[in-house]
Structures are given as structure tokens and as C-alpha cells.
Amino acid sequence: MRPSGRAADALRPVTLETDVNKYAEGSCLARFGDTEVLCTATVEQSVPSWLRDSGRGWITAEYGMLPRSTGTRTAREAARGRQSGRTQEIQRLIGRSLRAVADLPAMADMQIRIDCDVIQADGGTRTAAITGAYVALHLALQRVVTLGLLGAVPLTDQVAAVSAGLYRGAPILDLDYDEDSAAEADANFVLTGRGGVVEVQGTAEEKPFSRDQFLALLALAEKGVGELVGLQRRALGLD
Amino acid sequence: MRPSGRAADALRPVTLETDVNKYAEGSCLARFGDTEVLCTATVEQSVPSWLRDSGRGWITAEYGMLPRSTGTRTAREAARGRQSGRTQEIQRLIGRSLRAVADLPAMADMQIRIDCDVIQADGGTRTAAITGAYVALHLALQRVVTLGLLGAVPLTDQVAAVSAGLYRGAPILDLDYDEDSAAEADANFVLTGRGGVVEVQGTAEEKPFSRDQFLALLALAEKGVGELVGLQRRALGLD
Amino acid sequence: MRPSGRAADALRPVTLETDVNKYAEGSCLARFGDTEVLCTATVEQSVPSWLRDSGRGWITAEYGMLPRSTGTRTAREAARGRQSGRTQEIQRLIGRSLRAVADLPAMADMQIRIDCDVIQADGGTRTAAITGAYVALHLALQRVVTLGLLGAVPLTDQVAAVSAGLYRGAPILDLDYDEDSAAEADANFVLTGRGGVVEVQGTAEEKPFSRDQFLALLALAEKGVGELVGLQRRALGLD
Amino acid sequence: MRPSGRAADALRPVTLETDVNKYAEGSCLARFGDTEVLCTATVEQSVPSWLRDSGRGWITAEYGMLPRSTGTRTAREAARGRQSGRTQEIQRLIGRSLRAVADLPAMADMQIRIDCDVIQADGGTRTAAITGAYVALHLALQRVVTLGLLGAVPLTDQVAAVSAGLYRGAPILDLDYDEDSAAEADANFVLTGRGGVVEVQGTAEEKPFSRDQFLALLALAEKGVGELVGLQRRALGLD
Amino acid sequence: MRPSGRAADALRPVTLETDVNKYAEGSCLARFGDTEVLCTATVEQSVPSWLRDSGRGWITAEYGMLPRSTGTRTAREAARGRQSGRTQEIQRLIGRSLRAVADLPAMADMQIRIDCDVIQADGGTRTAAITGAYVALHLALQRVVTLGLLGAVPLTDQVAAVSAGLYRGAPILDLDYDEDSAAEADANFVLTGRGGVVEVQGTAEEKPFSRDQFLALLALAEKGVGELVGLQRRALGLD
């Protein structure tokens, strides 16, 4: 029995609320249980200098946590004057994940900036961020298409993410904070709608795990992402 | 006629939603029209080093804006590595305003950290922040009382804030972004429930204004804050 | 009786010494009693990038305190690696105050940088800075006119500043450091030569003040600024 | 045929030179082909403040690249004033990898600082760093045992790392820079001497990869790490 | 003939004005021609942590330039967020120079902080700073003696500094800015009242100089410092 009482292969209740921001070209509030991440997508008609004249567009992401999104207050990064290593690791992951399903050459001279801000954290903020960011990105690109700036949404697949871990030796899906703190291993999987692997990040917290255990985590994640991409399609009105 | 179509002395629709955060000792989501500020209060059992052994407690505040809270994206302060002058000015103002109605000696060895994060900005973020922060602070202190750490809520009055400005020469209350951009003068008033003045900040945007004009702005603000403190009492269940 | 022994409506001895710097296009050493602020104005033939092609010029200000300008040494901001919130608040105030009396369209493609450095601090450094900065600015613009780069000094009025506060319930003008430390309320007024209000910043230090008290402070400030603009005119040789 | 001409499952020539630094308690220069990483281990008799009185020791790591370790010069992070996201990501990985095979409770009140500095980079610097850092750590702990401060080396297993990737659809082991630049997917595996998984980080560079492809990479990595732990044992004189 | 028209071995007019600051324990405004440096000495009853329990006191220095102390405005270091290499080099030099004539063991548990701020720069700011800092330091230590905290002023000698350089092949003393810009070599000498060498820093600007030229510069400096220590004694009332 896992701490949350959920079945081993059960996601938390997930909602993907769209158009939650008055200004952004695309926005989505992703809730995985008590974890809430506000994702916005901003379209810019310029690319970073190193991409200029490359014929390719770009997608980049930033991540942050509100100070009291956590059980004990986390110091504000703007006040400390630097982003933590964890923050940078996560925002790089979000950017890479989205670029893996984007047709960047079709986005020449366009940059999309994704902002993922954690309003409340209860485990799995990076997976909720990626799952919600895809929705915000898709909405923003739809708007670009509507404006006639692109002929079609330049995305080749959907992408979503979920965690899986080992708790008392058993594989469980989508860990909340209490589960994550007690897990022996924790892995984040970024998978596509068609089942491809975009990113895998697995970490043994206390002792190494085996190849078979890792495969069990991957199987759970494939099930979970399957459900998440369905929720994305519904949020986007694609079904 | 002002741009928003409101009467000159009309506030925007204001809501003060309490207990919006799972972790914070007190929290309030303040909405002034499309402006949304999430305010949390965190209680700490230690004071800044310069206050140690002074027999006084402390209240401090931090302020931030989500990058896409604004019409065009604002660069993330954590990524730039420093808080802007404007941010520092506002967070100092919030802290001073709350301390002015607090009985700091009754809070010895206790510090309350207020975080005001702008989820969406449409003018008046600092006044919404102060108005909501008071509610979050009050809730946090009530919890401290409930826990038996203090005998009574150490607040001597309520405090709320509102803006007023001159638009085409006429005084108007609670400016939204479009009105603020077009105003000849802009003033923020932090007033107490009993009508005292805590802070006054008035700025002529283009040309100086007169003493009489300034008094007209103050009169509008007194009316507006009167309504806001009523909303605070209802949100806190004090009436 | 106020601590300094002055009458309630009396300024400290004020001197505005001009041309105290060998290099600056305009300079003024403003002394308000023991407070000494060195103000220089530097003319540049370029504007910030966001103003380019706008047809307007710009005036900006920076403020600093020498470490031992204060009774106990203040840490050097250059060594700490960031300007304090107070510093940023003051330098933004100085810039806004001067721009309020400038004809910026007449200054197209020109930027004036004002530097206000506190040599010795005894209360009222920001008001001395604004009062002296106006003189430095005027001198620099006169030189620009002399060089034939502008046809007339593009200033629409004079601007000066003074503080007023409540000491033991009574309104007093131009507080020195000891008076400021003991005051119940403190306000800074930036007013023009013709009596307009440019900036008002009032703060209750311990308990809120009333509207009438605030009006009494404004009346004192109007008297004080009246004297200061006279001193400015004499320093500039305008009478 | 891969660019380097190596067999798909062949490591580059690897050497692990020990005691290359006069001062460090343990040191190792790890060479994977033209990649050279200098690893030192420093023993300190104090732990980070958040671990004090926890009865546990700690191992932490820092990573850096000499500016001209790369084909085109990389800006010096000390001069830019901040470590990049990539640097922070790698140094966090090195620390986690080593802690996974350490008996931290046996190291109470002791911290080991690992420094991994890239002298020359030709792909795989993080895997060379982990492989060499284990050797430096082991040497430092042996010295601590020799000094009588610990009864036995508090390591529960060996740990080493290697990369694998997909090049033209085929899995290859231990990519050099040219291979890495051309690969469709890249994964880093941190495995133990007994075959356990400590960290897995797989990234699709251009298009997602499949579960089977991922398993092929893991199989290559298991072979490669098997050889690396043998080299570690020889370098440490353990066989 | 040198640009300033002075004899090759002539100092500029030098004044050392004492007690120019209301708060500092010791202060001196050093003028070398148009170069003006305000030097203050602050006495603290604590030493840096690495000196604690060492039985020694400490003297440290900080240096800064007002933005418009120079012909074209220099960016404010506090605004840029870091002190330049030049600033750090100079403040380290000032500290070392003063410590060389101090009896640090006699100053146990006491630290003197020297601040040298350049009000106006026309070459030789570091030499003026050292020369004036000695006077400020001496005055501060006299005050400490007067207060009975020390039995005698813990200084073993006087120290002063001057520059010398090669201009069109000829050695000249105390270069102003124009001379410095045109010189082939520039050296700064920190010497004691009894003729000892504390610091020598010589730099060939364009082409190397010879040993004999260097000795000629040293001879000029010995003459100049002889005069400066006399002026110091007069300023301190020691003769």
C-alpha cells in the first residue's frame, strides 16, 4: 500500500485548465493532485543571436517556484540573485522536451518562451510543467496559425511527462511529495503521444536499482503518459 | 468618461479569496478587476539578527511578478539576477504598511514573511497586494492565537490601499492599466480602517498638480479604502 | 521645542555652491546644515535604446553615499555588489522629479545623467539632492545653449524638495537626522517654483496620521520650497 | 561504421592515473581518449550546516572546464560570474553518483569535496569525471583509514559511468565529441560494480527513440562500465 | 619641458586638510593639484574572523571614484554590481602600505577601515589616497589614545606615496593625467618617513626601461616623499 492510498499504477486527479491568463498567446494551469503549475507561452518574432539566419525557430523555457508553494518557505530566487542548480536543470529539461516534438525549421525567425511557475508543490512539479507546457505551446501555435503567420501547427507529436519510483521495492506511478521522500528510486519519463522516449532521468536515492526494476518503471510511465496525452487532447479540443 | 466606463469613484470588482494555499499559515488571492495577486503569510520563530533581544517582532514582505502577468512578457528577475528598483520599492512599501498596524512588541521573537506574487497585472498591483496581504497576515496571526502562542491578534487596526489619479483633469479611483497609462497624475494611498494615513505616494506623470487636486484624490481614496476594509472584514468573517 | 532648536518652519542654513567640479557640464554642492550632497550633470549625445527615434531626450539620476557619510559606517554598495532598495528608490525619485520640469521633446537625442553623491549625511539627503541636482542640470543645459546645441534651456519650471514631519504631534520643517529618528511621521515634498506638486511621499513611522496633519506638513513644505527656489535662482544668477 | 572507427561496443583508450596532485588527499587524472579530467578529493572535518548533528557525513562535487579545454574557447565561468546550468547539472550528478555507493552514516561529521576539472574535452567529460572521481574518493578514504580516523573505507560498491548513443540508428558506446554531435540520441549511465543502476539520463536529440533502442544502449553501458570498474580496481591496486 | 610646466622634480601644490568629516574618527582631504581624495578612518572593535584570537589588529582599505571625478563619466561601480580590477588593486595597495607602518600586535581586537573616495581625478589618485589615508589613520589612532583605549599611537613610521615616470626619456615627478597619458613609463613608490621602501610598482607603458632609468625614478620619489611626510607632520601638528 502506497502512502497516498492510490493503486500502484494510478495517476493523481489531473486537470489541464486552458486560457487562464489574459495576455499570453497560450496558457494552461496543470494540476496533478495538489501540485499546481501555471504554464504560459509567449510568441516572439526574433530568435537568439546564435540562431539568426539559421532558418530555424526556437523554443525555450523558464521555471520558478513561488516561495510558499512549498511546505516550508523556499527563499525567493530573485532575492538571492541566482537560480538554483535544480531550477536550471528543470528549465533546460522542459525546453528540450518541447523542442523534441517541434518542427523548428517550420518556425524560422520565431521563438516561443515557455514560463512554468509552480503555484503549489506536492511532488512532480517538473512533469506537471512539461505536460501543461505542451498545452500552452499548442494553444499559442494555434493562435499563430489563426493569424496566418504559419500554415499549420508545427508540432510532430504530443509530449507529456510523469514520474515513477520504487516504494518499498514496488514500482508506483506519479509520486506525491510524501511518496517521493520515502522512495528508494525516482525516475522522470518524458514520452510522446506515439510512445517514443524523449527523456529518461532515473536516480537511485539510497541504493542502486536493477535493470528489471527500471523496466517496470518505464512500463508504468507509458501507461501514465498514455492517459495524460488523452487529457491534453481533450483540453485542446482535438478529439 | 473614464476608459473603463466606471464612475469616477467606483472600485473595480474586488474579491479577497482566503486559504488559497495548502501550506501557508495565512493566504489570500486578491483580485481587483483583472489584477490578481497571491498573498501568503509565513510565520517564523526567529527575527532578523539586528532585532534579536529587542523584545520586538517583525513583518517583512517580498513582491514579484510572474513573467507573463503583463501584456508583453517581463524578464524574470531570478534569471536576470537582481530585483528591479520598482520591485524593491513596492516590497518595502508593503512591509512598512503592515508594520504600521502591528503591535510589534507583542510579537517578540516572531517574524512574519509576506509574499505577494502577481499572477496577472492590470494596474494597481501594489494596492491589491497590500489589501490582500493584510488578510493573509490576519489569518496567520489568528492561527498563531489558535495555537496558543499569542493571547490575541497583535494588530491595532486594518490597513488597505487604493490608487487615485487625474485623468483629463478629473480625479478617478482605482486605475486600471489603460487608465494609469493615460493619467496625468497617479497616487497610491495606504489608509487604515479608522481613516488614518499610513503612506501617501503621489507622482505627477507629466505636469505638476495642485494642492486641491491632491485633496480630491485623497477624498476618493478614503471612500475606496472604506469599501476595501469592509471586504476584508467579510473575508475574515469579522462582521 | 524641536531638537535642533529651530523654529518649526525654519530651514537649516542652506548653500548651493556651483561649479565645484572641474569636468562636469554642471555641478552643485548642496548643503542643508551638515548634510552635503555633490551633484553633477553629464551631457551625453545618446539616449537609452528604448527612447531611440522617439524624438525625446531623457534625464536619469544615480545616488550614492560615501561609506563614512553616516554616523556609523555604511557598507560600500560597490563592494557588496548591489545597490540597496533605498538607493534605488531615491535615484528613481530624483530622475522623475527633474523630468517633471523638463521639456523632453526639446532635448531629442540628448541624455543628461545626474549623479548625487552624499559626502556627509545628517537627514534630508534626498531633498538636498533634488534641490542641488536642479541647479547642476540647469547649469549643464545653459552650457549646451552656449555651445549652440539648443536654442533655449528646455526647463519649464524650477523644482526643489524639502521634508516635513510630525515631532511630538507638531509639524516641523526640514528634519535633521536626530529629528527624523524621533518623528512620528515623515514626508518628502517635491514642488515646483510655481507651487505645483511633483511628488509627495508621506510615511507614518509608528502610528497613522490624519488628513489635517498631512495638510499642515504640505503647508510647511510650500514655505520651505519657496525659499529654496529663491536660493536656486541666486545660485544660478537668474535674479 | 562510426566516425572514430571503433567497434560499436569499444571504449576509447582509458587511463586512470593516481596521485597526480601534491596536496589532495586523493587524486586521479582520468583520460578517455582525448578527454582529460583532473579529479581531486578533499577531506574536511565539518559538514554543511543542514547536516550538523545528523550523524551522517557528506560528499559533494564541483565541476569546471578550463576555457581552452574545448575546440573553440569557452568563456571562463569565474569571469562571467556564474556557473552555467550545464555545469550545475553535471556537478549535482557527480555528487549524487558518489553518495549512492557511500556509507554516509559511517562518515559522520566528515565531508569530502570532489573537484573535477576538465583539462581537455572531447566528449564524455561527465562520465570520465565520475569514473575518476570514484578513484580519488577511494584514495582519500584510504588515507583517512590509514590515519586511524575510520576503521574501514565506507564505500559499499564501486561506481563508474559511460555514455552510449544512437548513431545512424545503431547503438554505439562511449561517444567522442564528433560522434556526440552527430548522434540521434545520447544517454549517460552511472552503474555500480555489481551491475546496479545509479543514474540514467537519456535524451533524444532530434526525434524520440524506442524502448528497445534504449535497452540496447543500456546493454552497451553495462559492458563498458564492467571494463571501467576493472580499470578502477587496477588503479587502486585492489586486484 | 613637461606638459604641466613644472620642474622635473616638483610636486604639484599639495594640501592635506584634516577633520573634514563630522563622524569619522579621523579624516583628511588630500589634494595633489586638481586631484582630490577624501580619506576617512573608522575604528571598529572587532577584527575579521580569520584574525580572531590572533592577538593582532588589522587595517583595511576601500577605494572608489565618484562617477564624474573623471573627464568623461565613469560608470558607477555600485550600479554595475562589481568593483573593477583596478579598484581592487588600488585598495589592496592602500591597505598593505598602511599595515607596513603599523604595530598590529599593539592593536589587538581593533580594526581600522580606511575609505578613500576620489572626488576629482587628475592623475595620481592612489598616491594621494595613501598620503591622505596615513593622516586619517594617525588622527583616528590619536583619538583612540585620547579615549584611553591604547597607551600610544601604534605606528612605527610615516608612510606616503608619489608617482614618477619617464616623459620623452626624462624622469619627472608626480605626474598629472596629461603627463601620465603621454609617459613611456610610470611607477608608484610607497616610502616611509625614514626612507624605507614599502611598495614599488613600475610599469613600462610602451617599451621596457632600464635599471638606471628606474633608479632615477626612485631618486625623484625619495625627494617627493620627503616633502610629503613633512606636509603630513604639519597637518598632524607633529612638528
Added chain:
Amino acid sequence: MRPSGRAADALRPVTLETDVNKYAEGSCLARFGDTEVLCTATVEQSVPSWLRDSGRGWITAEYGMLPRSTGTRTAREAARGRQSGRTQEIQRLIGRSLRAVADLPAMADMQIRIDCDVIQADGGTRTAAITGAYVALHLALQRVVTLGLLGAVPLTDQVAAVSAGLYRGAPILDLDYDEDSAAEADANFVLTGRGGVVEVQGTAEEKPFSRDQFLALLALAEKGVGELVGLQRRALGLD
């Protein structure tokens, strides 16, 4: 007898190993006894903006120490977020020293970046850095000549550096760390192949030294640099 047992005028064993880096246009590992400094030279086809259109090229240098190059670990400057004053002082010195023997007009539009990274430190890192950096610079310029970008190596002389100091009153050459810690005075001399003085930096550690003592140090340095330029010529294959 000096601590190292060397004769007073004896250098440590010095080696200058060339082409130690796969990528740099020029590289040299300079060893002075146990001091090891890796010097690389990078050629860039652009100059700093303030030199553009000046018809002159530029040489600049950066310096760093690996954290465990020292007996006790030195904090990593990249992690602290700023370079120390000592680091900046040394890298400025290296740059000036090399520029003094370069024909910068002949290098128009070209910049050479020198990186000197201390692998192991045992005193004299800045002198080893300058001596090795000259070799790396020469090699890089030779390559530029080979590529036909310049007609001849634009260096007017060789440059090398060595320290000398007073130990128990006696002058000694090329101090190692233990000697440096115990010395009464320490001086660094940067001299050219033809015997010219480029830089002299002498510091009395505890008490001032005399002119004659200084001349004795210079004589030692002339002997030492004579040997070093011979080693440079051999390393470069110039004899």
C-alpha cells in the same frame, strides 16, 4: 641557508612543455619546481569594441587556480560568483607584460586571449604564468604566420618573470611557498630578453626595505630571467 636548500641565486628546476593542448593555437605547461601552470593562447579575428578601427590588435589574459592546486582547498571562483582582487591583479599583470613586447599595430583586428590556469601551486604562480604565457603566445603567432595571416611574428623581444625576496635579511631568487611565507620582502620582476624592465612589483611584508636591498633583488632577477629566456628559446626551437 634558505628553506629549500637551494643556493641564493638558484632557480627551481624549470620546464616549459609545449603543445600540451589539442585545440589551442599555442600552449605551454610551465613548471617551476612543484608549481605547474597551464598556459594557452587563443587567436580571435576580432578586437574589443573600444579598439575597433584603431589599427591595433590586442592581447589579454585570464588567470585561475584549480581549487585543490593549493595546500588547503581554495573556494572555486566560478562558484563564489566573482574573481578575487588577487586574481584580477595577476591577470592584468600578465596581459600588460605580454603587450609590452608585442607589436600591436602589426596585429590589427586580431586579439590573442591568454589563459593561465594553475594546476598546482607552490609559490611563484604569476611568474611561471608570464614565462609560460610568452611561449604559448609565440607558438600561436608562429601558427598565424604559417597560415599566411601575418608576415612575421609581431614580437619585439622575449619576456619572462621571476620573484626575488629577502629571507632573514639575505636576497634569494625564485621563492617557493614556504620561503615566500617566511620572507620579509617579496618582489616580482618582469624583464625582457634584452634586459629591459617591464614591470617591477616589490612589497615589504613586515618592515620596509632599503634601496640597496632592492637593487640586490633586481640583480638576482636579472640573472634568473637570463636563464628563463634561454629555456624559452630552447622550448621554441629558436636556438
